[in-house]
Amino acid sequence: MLKKYIISSFRVFFNNIGKLEIDLFTHNGKGSSLYVFENDSVVILLKSSYDVDLEFFENYLEDFYKYLKNTFFAIKYSKHENTLNIITDYFGLESVYYTRQSDGLVISPLIYHLNKYDVDISLLKEHLTLGYTSNQKSIFKGCEIFKKQRIYEINSDLTLRENKYLQSFKLENEEFSNSLIDSSKKSLIKDLKKTKNLNFGITAGKDSLALVSCALDSKLNIKTSNFGIKSSHDVKIGYEVSKSLSLDYQHFDYSDIGEFNFFSKLIAYYSSGLATSSYVDMLKYVYHMNTDDSFVIGEGGECVRIFYVDEDIFKKYITPKYITDAIFNEIDYKFLDQFNTNKESIIHLGINYYRNQRLTNNFSKRHSILTPFINKITPFLNLDFVRITYSLPLEVYRSEIFHNYLSDLNDTVSEKYNIDSKINDTQVWSKRLDTVRDSFLKVHEEFDYEQLGMNKEGVDFCLKIMDENKRTIYFILRLHTLILFINNFKTSEFKLLEKELTNLKFYKKK
Structure with missing residues (x-):
């Protein structure tokens, strides 16, 4: 049996006595494709924007991931063995996290669903310094991210055993033809x-x-x-x-x-x-x-x-360096x-x-x-x-x-x-700051930066110079998102947002 769902997110709970719960969420009916294949022995969840049919799973059930050529994330539950396999794609575009709770393991692409928001300050410094190029890591305490090119096996003891698979590429230069x-x-x-x-x-x-x-x-x-x-x-x-x-x-x-x-x-x-x-x-x-x-x-x-x-x-x-030196204590x-x-x-x-x-x-x-x-x-x-x-x-x-x-x-x-590939005037934030400046300043004034190992004066400095400095604007835009996440996590804002989500209550095994 194969079913297709449109989802915005998911949450999986798995414990050591064989309990498995899978919740699928859609945001006002929007989302992307999730394929669910089930037979007497397995349940497979495949998140993929590319069309997949029943014949695909019937032909490649054991190693289906080898035949997926682009971005995906998969969960395979073996009913008789009571084991989970987590399979990640080659490039690691799907960010999915997990955390251990006293009664089991929780898996989701949303940290909010894992109920964690305490930031590891050393990893935060690395994340903000490296900007768009930081490593595939979680900066939240108690949460880990599933790495790319991996097959994870989770047994009833909730231990994660990982194997790396690597696509092979030619190393010698080939003639352009x-x-x-x-x-x-x-x-x-x-x-x-x-x-x-x-x-x-x-x-x-x-x-x-x-x-x-x-x-x-x-x-x-x-x-x-x-x-x-x-x-x-x-x-x-x-x-x-x-x-x-x-x-x-x-x-x-x-x-x-x-x-x-x-x-x-x-x-x-x-x-x-x-x-x-x-x-x-x-x-x-x-x-x-x-x-x-x-x-x-x-x-x-x-x-x-x-x-x-x-x-x-x-x-x-x-x-x-002048930005990170200014904001971090x-x-x-x-x-x-x-x-x-x-x-x-x-x-x-x-x-x-x-x-x-x-x-x-x-x-x-x-x-x-x-x-x-x-x-x-x-x-x-x-x-x-x-x-x-x-x-x-x-x-x-x-x-x-x-x-x-x-x-x-x-x-x-x-x-x-007369295309000039060097022209980039589609989204020039320095010309749009007057529109969003009040939003920045309101969030900034109400936030306690000490909890992130930062000093408010340094952020003030960045806010003052961002009109003239593109790099500072993009740093502030990243910092703005993080502050919104921490603030809304602690208040009722995300709870209000979650009212827009529908839980499809997909699967439950006691």
Whole structure:
């Protein structure tokens, strides 16, 4: 038997006497796909935005995870053995936590469902210093995160035994050829065909145009949409391309102050305070999409960045020292040493800096706030595409010619609309601070920073200079989410929010 649910979150309770409870939650009927397969011996929960049928489970029941090419999270319960298996995807985009209670183990993507909010100050310093590139860790005491590329086995003694699986990649450089490009393009098209109702975020970006081009080449019926200032470069080009191709197109405005407060609270809730409030406009955009749509996103800016290590990229995302020195009462930067060694070995394992840090943090957190409301498709993270393109010479990616081979649209659109890939005026927060400043200041004034090992004067300093300093703005936006999470956890705000959730009460075994 196979059932499909639309869920925003879930909570699993498992104890040492064989009790299993699984609650599935949907937020006002919104969410992304969860497939539940059950027979006499197993129950499998598979969270995946890609369509899965009964035949898939019947054919690959024992090792189904090996045939899932993109983002997923799975729980397998063996009825006779009374064991749980937790299976995580290759890139670690699904952030799911667990905690031990006196009477069992609780598993959920939401820290709120684990009832934990005490912050480990040393891990918080690491998280805020590394910014978008911090490690795949939980900063909350008593909570752990399931790591990527793992199969966990949990027996009745509630001990977690983990095995790492690793997809193999070629290590030698391969010659750039038309046949290789054809293969990579076919893998993207195959990925896009795995679901229906594709809604592309369309901009002037090379990722966006490459994916739209692949969909059109395969005669897929698609919609397009974007958000932001209509006169901005990305939004304007996206609109012009959609119009010239006669595609269904929808535009969404920025959040006003009321929407900023509403969506900031949702971000804090669904990311457990670890994402950034700068995603309010993207969340508004996804929140108002049709529930049946599948949102297609490049995930990672230029897809080429996941294929090579560049120290400058890493340094670009670390929070400047003048900020962390100002806000933390004391900070030891030794945790930065881990990123200065063993780069060669990391590369040879096929999990470079971008996969280890940026995907599992920044894009994982974005994934955690979008998928409670929509299915999200990420074709450039398809493992077939990664295998085919992994060994190409570095210059192929740096020169961006790879996108031009993938997409017929890139050259045409660049020539017709004078695209400049260096222009980034879609979301300039320095121009929007007057809209949200009062919200920042209210949250800031009411918060006790000492509980996080911070001093209020340092945060005051950051608030004063954020008008002129982009890096400071984004730091404040991340700090804002964390403060909202801690404040709302301790008050009734999240309880009010949870009234919008419906508990589907899926499974219970006493």
